[in-house]
Amino acid sequence: MAELIRRADAATLNVIDGLVLFWLLLWTAVGVWVGLSLWELAAIGDTLVQSGRTLDSAGEVLQDAGGLPLVGRWPEQLGDQVRATAAEIAGSGRDTSAYGRRLAVLLAVAVGTAPIVPVLAPYLPARIARRREVTALRRLLSDPARRSMAEFYLAHRAVDLVPLHRLQQVTDDPWGDLTEGRPKALADAELRRLGLRRDMIAEVRR
Structure with missing residues (x-):
């Protein structure tokens, strides 16, 4: 679960x-x-x-x-x-x-x-963990100082979790983008998988 x-x-x-x-x-x-x-x-x-x-x-x-x-x-x-x-x-x-x-x-x-x-015993901990992860990602992406780290993290997750046919819809070379420092397209793919959009995330003002 x-x-x-x-x-x-x-x-x-x-x-x-x-x-x-x-x-x-x-x-x-x-x-x-x-x-x-x-x-x-x-x-x-x-x-x-x-x-x-x-x-x-x-x-x-x-x-x-x-x-x-x-x-x-x-x-x-x-x-x-x-x-x-x-x-x-x-x-x-x-x-x-x-x-x-x-x-x-x-x-x-x-x-x-x-x-x-x-059913609830395995579901609730996993669901809570998923919610915490999404909340942490929103915080990282809303902070300009840490946004780059968040995008690389999301890009790595995309290569691991986003189905290959969907990865190929956003980039012709997912692994090349990852290794050559072009995480944005992959990060966006992972955000879509999580049900998030960049315009939903308010920027933190320092």
């Missing part, structure tokens, strides 16, 4: 940036979708909690019925059992809801980041 970004011209680099951005957005969306889907399933726990509360109310009614004359103690005992069962159901519902939502968050992060990290 690092070598690909270093050698890519401006148009190719834009394509790479677009593909990386698409990959990032795609898997972020997939991760969010997975998380939301599991979050909705966690609502089953809320339903269990509500069912437990409803059953607890029924058990409370039975307990109260145990105090009526001629009824006996059996409704109260049944009410105790019903309310105990209701408490277990509500507790299970709360646990299901909590575990389900934690799982939703964890899986959303895992599904979203697992395909992204292997």
Whole structure:
């Protein structure tokens, strides 16, 4: 990845940036979708909690019925059992809801980041290095005292990185220009590869 970004011209680099951005957005969306889907399933726990509360109310009614004359103690005992069962159901519902939502968050992060990290890990350092290099070149070219050094540096890069058919479009003898001290045409070819133009670079005033 690092070598690909270093050698890519401006148009190719834009394509790479677009593909990386698409990959990032795609898997972020997939991760969010997975998380939301599991979050909705966690609502089953809320339903269990509500069912437990409803059953607890029924058990409370039975307990109260145990105090009526001629009824006996059996409704109260049944009410105790019903309310105990209701408490277990509500507790299970709360646990299901909590575990389900934690799982939703964890899986959303895992599904979203697992395909992204292997792409961003080599891409970001190489992209940052490319940007720093372009920034440094702009500074050199904007300084009249160091412009000649920058042009020779760019000319050497052009011989190494610019495709031969493009070099031949700017000079008939790229290596001769380089060795005989005529770097301007080669430097311009490398600037075009980087997506820069001389008129885009403001001169530093001393």
